[in-house]
Amino acid sequence: ETGVTQTPRHLVMGMTNKKSLKCEQHLGHNAMYWYKQSAKKPLELMFVYNFKEQTENNSVPSRFSPECPNSSHLFLHLHTLQPEDSALYLCASSQVGGSGANVLTFGAGSRLTVL
Amino acid sequence: DQQVKQNSPSLSVQEGRISILNCDYTNSMFDYFLWYKKYPAEGPTFLISISSIKDKNEDGRFTVFLNKSAKHLSLHIVPSQPGDSAVYFCAASGIGAGSQGNLIFGKGTKLSVKP
Numbered sequence: 001e002t003g004v005t006q007t008p009r010h011l012v013m014g015m016t017n018k019k020s021l022k023c024e025q026h027l028g029h030n031a032m033y034w035y036k037q038s039a040k041k042p043l044e045l046m047f048v049y050n051f052k053e054q055t056e057n058n059s060v061p062s063r064f065s066p067e068c069p070n071s072s073h074l075f076l077h078l079h080t081l082q083p084e085d086s087a088l089y090l091c092a093s094s095q096v097g098g099s100g101a102n103v104l105t106f107g108a109g110s111r112l113t114v115l
Numbered sequence: 116d117q118q119v120k121q122n123s124p125s126l127s128v129q130e131g132r133i134s135i136l137n138c139d140y141t142n143s144m145f146d147y148f149l150w151y152k153k154y155p156a157e158g159p160t161f162l163i164s165i166s167s168i169k170d171k172n173e174d175g176r177f178t179v180f181l182n183k184s185a186k187h188l189s190l191h192i193v194p195s196q197p198g199d200s201a202v203y204f205c206a207a208s209g210i211g212a213g214s215q216g217n218l219i220f221g222k223g224t225k226l227s228v229k230p
Contacts, residue, residue, distance in 0.1 A: 004158070035220075038184060040124075042158075043204065043220040047224065090158055101147035101166070102208055104218060106158030 004108035020074040021110045023091030031096045032074040037088040081114045121221035130230050134192040138205030146209035148182045150190050152200045
């Protein structure tokens with residue numbers, strides 16, 4: 001496996017379900033991110049982890065719970081979601097701390113539908 | 116309020132001609148600007164970046180121009196090819212984007228290159 005892999009690629013869940021999205025990066029990066037892409041909206045930053053420590057929580061509702069057990073893995077735990085949470089959830093990683101632009105490498109995304 | 120704006124949701128160009136994608140921003144503290152390309156069912160992939168201390172960066176068929184006084188940047192693709200058909204996202208980073216290296220994205224412009 002190379003790059004950033006996300007599973008599952010598609011997920012349908014009811015509002016009372018509990019599910020998790022998984023992300024794994026094989027690039028040796030030290031930062032990982034969750035972004036949300038809704039129709040006709042910009043990519044919205046949700047969470048940032050630098051060196052496994054959460055450095056950003058962009059006012060995300062508590063029904064979304066991130067977990068970063070190590071610098072290669074990132075989870076997004078989902079609980080009692082709403083239909084408006086249906087979106088494409090993108091994971092990304094990057095190497096922060098150096099010079100130059102912070103280039104994020106994205107996974108293919110997990111398409112979530114909440115019924 | 117959006118800090119990075121792509122006001123054209125779509126653009127159609129003939130193969131071989133130039134494609135010009137535009138992006139405006141509001142925060143003069145951004146230090147890097149990036150362009151990403153996204154195909155359906157894939158994550159965004161990095162295309163090209165520019166530092167705020169430069170006004171032009173070129174990579175093959177892709178050139179990004181930055182006009183700091185106007186808070187405007189553009190991506191030129193020449194010659195355009197059908198394989199360039201994708202959604203293009205403009206992004207910015209720096210003070211005002213949150214923690215180190217966070218990217219703020221625009222809504223994207225869908226480019227269609229017709230044979």
